[in-house]
Amino acid sequence: MYMKKIAYFSLALALTACGGKTQMPEQSNDFTVETVRTAEADVNTSYPATIRGIQDIEIRPKIAGHITKVLVDEGDFVRAGQPMFLIDRVQYEAAVKSAEANIKVMQSNISTQELTVENKRKLYEKQIISKYDYDIAQNQLQAFKAQLAQSRAALTDAKNNLSYCTITSPSNGVVGTIPFRVGSLVSSASAEPLTTVSNISKVYVYFSMTEKQLLDLTRESGGIEKAIEAMPAINLVLADGSQYSQQGHITAVSGVIDQNTGAVQMRATFDNAGLILRSGGTGSILIPTHSDNAILIPQKATYDIQNKKFVYIVNQNNTVDSREIQVMTQNDGKSYIVTSGLKAGERIVTEGVNQLKKGMKINPITPQQAEKNRAKANQDLKDGKMPGEK
Known part of the structure; x- marks a missing residue:
């Protein structure tokens, strides 16, 4: 086989040296052409x-104070009610004790004033004091009772603030970034949440x-x-x-x-x-x-110019014409679904489009014939035959 190829090469040199023209195999004008059809397609x-x-819940403190403990880490899974941060309790414990003491003071004042009112009532009934003096004593008793109600409300507020020193998770979830650490001063006015x-x-x-x-x-x-x-x-x-x-x-x-x-x-x-x-x-x-009626074409049937897609349409006289088409962005890597520019029944070139020019006349062949031609060419190559050799 090797000697056969040398013989062909020597013959070509001899023809050139004698001024003759080397006989080169003609380029095939065969191009695979398919008819556009509709088919079912899932895209x-x-x-x-x-x-x-x-739920993306920002965790913010309701009170001001220094963080004494961070009980969770970023990325932890927490459950509703689980403690996450502790804020210094000293001032809020003191506020509770102060409110409790105020209540006792008010209760004592009320007890004393009740005795005073009772005494004033007896004196008034005996007309020893005026009704004005008796009314003053009653009004003072009502004032002390109002102050007791205020003290009880202050105690409730103080206890709530104390409970806010333990910051818990409002729901099950995953802890986000924690920008604060132990010792950080935080408050409800802080720009950043403690975490999410x-x-x-x-x-x-x-x-x-x-x-x-x-x-x-x-x-x-x-x-x-x-x-x-x-x-x-x-x-x-x-x-x-x-x-x-x-x-x-x-x-x-x-x-x-x-x-x-x-x-x-x-x-x-x-x-x-x-x-x-x-x-x-x-x-x-x-x-x-x-x-149900999608137009699918092979991706290899298209070529791009300035981000636009084109195909070669085969006319009745077997000349080709370029046409722009629109396709769906999503594809399977092998085919395009055409949304405009083509209709069923038209013929397009599906292989070798980079060899074509507008107006070129071709010899259309089917994909099956193209496959046979490739198989024959591969076999000829294995047999050592030159292109065009019988």
């Missing part, structure tokens, strides 16, 4: 999304679709509520590209269209029993759509 439309717990507790047993996933997409969806279903009910289960793709194991459902649509983006925010709900999803995470929502 996932992707939307960027952000993840939030069903996110209830992520379920999560809300927020995403947006365009106003037009929402109108199309609403029009097809007959209203927002019906559209939500009719929506299929949706999938969530995580930041690492993996697909979350649980499917979710769209549960709410915002009633306001963002004037800056022209988009409408939507909310989906996913179960998160394994606590894999965390509040603040990102991902993509995949909404499946089904089409």
Whole structure:
């Protein structure tokens, strides 16, 4: 076989040296052509999304004071009522004792004034004192009773403040960032919360679709509520590209269209029993759509010019013409779903489009014939035959 190839090469040199022209194999004008047809297709439309717990609760102190203990760490799972922070109790314990003492003082004053009123009453009945003096004594008793009520309210307030020295979790959830440490002075006016507790047993996933997409969806279903009910289960793709194991459902649509983006925010709900999803995470929502009459073409049948997609249409006389098409962004990596620019029954070139030019005449062949030609060429190569050799 090696000697055979040398012979061909020597013959080519001899023809060139004699001024003759080397006979090169003609380039094939065969191109694979397929007829555009409609078919059923399932396509996932992707939307960027952000993840939030069903409850993202800021933990803030109700009183001012220095933190004496931090009882949880970032990322811990906490239950409702579990202590998280301790604030210095000294001044609030003193306030409770002071309020308790005031109550005793008021109770003593009332007891004394009750005796005074009783004494004044007897004197008044004997007309030893005037009614004015008797009324003054009664009014003073009522004042002491009012002061006792105030002291009791102050005691309740002081006890509440003392209880606020232990800051507990309002719900089950995961602890967020803790910007404060032991010794930090905090108050209800602090700009930052002590931390955040996110209830992520379920999560809300927020995403947006365009106003037009929402109108199309609403029009097809007959209203927002019906559209939500009719929506299929949706999938969530995580930041690492993996697909979350649980499917979710769209549960709410915002009633306001963002004037800056022209988009409408939507909310989906996913179960998160394994606590894999965390509040603040990102991902993509995949909404499946089904089409009974989709036009699918191979991706290799297209070429790009300035971010626009084109195909070569084969006319009746087998000349090709370039045409721009629109395709869905989502695809399976092999085919495109054409949304405009093509219709069923038209013929397009599906292989070798980079070799074509507008107006070029071709010899259309079927994909089956193209496969046979490739198989024959591969066999000829194995047999050591030159291109075009019989």
